[in-house]
Amino acid sequence: MLIVKKFGGSSVANKERIFNVARRCIEEYKNGSDVVVVLSAMGDTTDQLIAMAEDINPKAKKREMDMLLTTGEQVSAALMAMAMQALDVPAVSLNAFQVMMHSTSRYGNARFKRVETERILHELDSRKIVIVTGFQGVNKYDDITTLGRGGSDTTAVALAAALHADRCEIYTDVDGVFTADPRVVKNARKLDEVTYDEMLELASLGAKVLHNRSVEMAKKYNVELVVRSSLNDTEGTVVREGADMEKLLVTGVAADKNTARISVIGVLDKPGIAFNIFDTLAKNNINVDIILQSVGREGTKDISFTVAGDDMEHAIEILEKNKKRLTIKEVSCNPNVAKLSVVGAGMMSNPGVAAKMFEALYNSRVNINMISTSEIRITVLVDEKDIDKAMNAVHDGFAMGE
Ligand code: ASP
Ligand code: MG
DSSP, X not given: OEEEEEEOGGGGSSHHHHHHHHHXXXXXXXXXXXXXXXXXXXXXXXXXXXXXXXXXOTTOOHHHHHHHHHHHHHHHHXXXXXXXXXXXXXXXEEOHHHHTEEEOSOTTSOOEEEXXXXXXXXXXXXXXXXXXXXXXXXXXXXXXXXXXXXXXXXXXXXXHHHTTOSEEEEEESSSSOBSSOTTTOTTOOBOXXXXXXXXXXXXXXXXXXXXXXXXXXXHHTTXXXXXXXXXXXXXXXXXXXOTTSOOOSOOEEEEEEEEEEEEEEEEEOSTTHHHHHHHHHHHTTOOEEEEEEOOOBTTEEEEEEEEEGGGHHHHHHHHHHTTTTTTOSXXXXXXXXXXXXXXXXXXXXXXTHHHHHHHXXXXXXXXXXXXXXXXXXXXEEEEGGGHHHHHHHHHHHTTTTO
């Protein structure tokens, strides 16, 4: 049996926790399994490294940022190997270079291309626990890259896929995936199972338990994931394909406060205008989410859409700069909005989910600004001040806590 176990930064934040993780891995090893451990940097090391870089040079090159940030994972991997060795268990730490985890060349947001397994298999053969740095890749220039924040999950899945692991366990500081954020919704319930697609919708909507790309990769290579706590023995949540799952109508509700609404007012009501507006935004790397267009009047119309809160100022700047060409009379915005979504694979075959969601919102007098849907998701835009109330109302409305 080959098991990949990934531990997040809070699970290795100090000496006591490092030994706690070491013991958990050793237990598995002593039961006869081959164990590969993927680690994040200790605690908030990565944030601290970013702050140090900003202090020295706010415009630091991404290549150097990656050189800096990857040190965090190297520290935790080396210390973990030392902890295991202190407990008389043979262990070896390896970074992305030593494993040869080939990635694209894009610093700060690289993707894996191919992962070599020879070195790891060799170390496992000699009965060592293998500890691999998360978050890192190596590009074609033999430079070290990073996979983007939270990328260690993706390292774990990539290794599980390449090694044909029997299990891939992602250990974190929560007990699993919940029906809603337990800090906001008191009776949120831990889910036993979710599908890859549900997890993807939940993750991109702010329930950031797993790195999105790790779920995409797990789906592609059919790697079953278990998300569970490193601090207790609770079972956790299994993420896998949902063919034989009891299809819940809705699985969870998620909120995303990092959202802003932008409206362009009085644009010409003729073909090509929407294309030009959204093409201009896309060329400037601005992702647009929910889009709403008003009915035309006197040859003009208004278009409203949402962007990530961090992108709002940049988007407005671009629209103002191109105002004339895009035939915009006026640009307005509202940063104080939030997205609320219900997600569930069972939605596909059940009408009435939207109506039920809107009823729950009406009952607690929450106004809906915009609506968008996918096969397994319904999203509404509400005022940010209403978001916690809205989340509770919808969670209760679907009796997700029971
Ligand atoms: N240490 C990196 C981060 O904080 C990667 C990870 O934790 O997954 O983003
Ligand atoms: Mg994480």
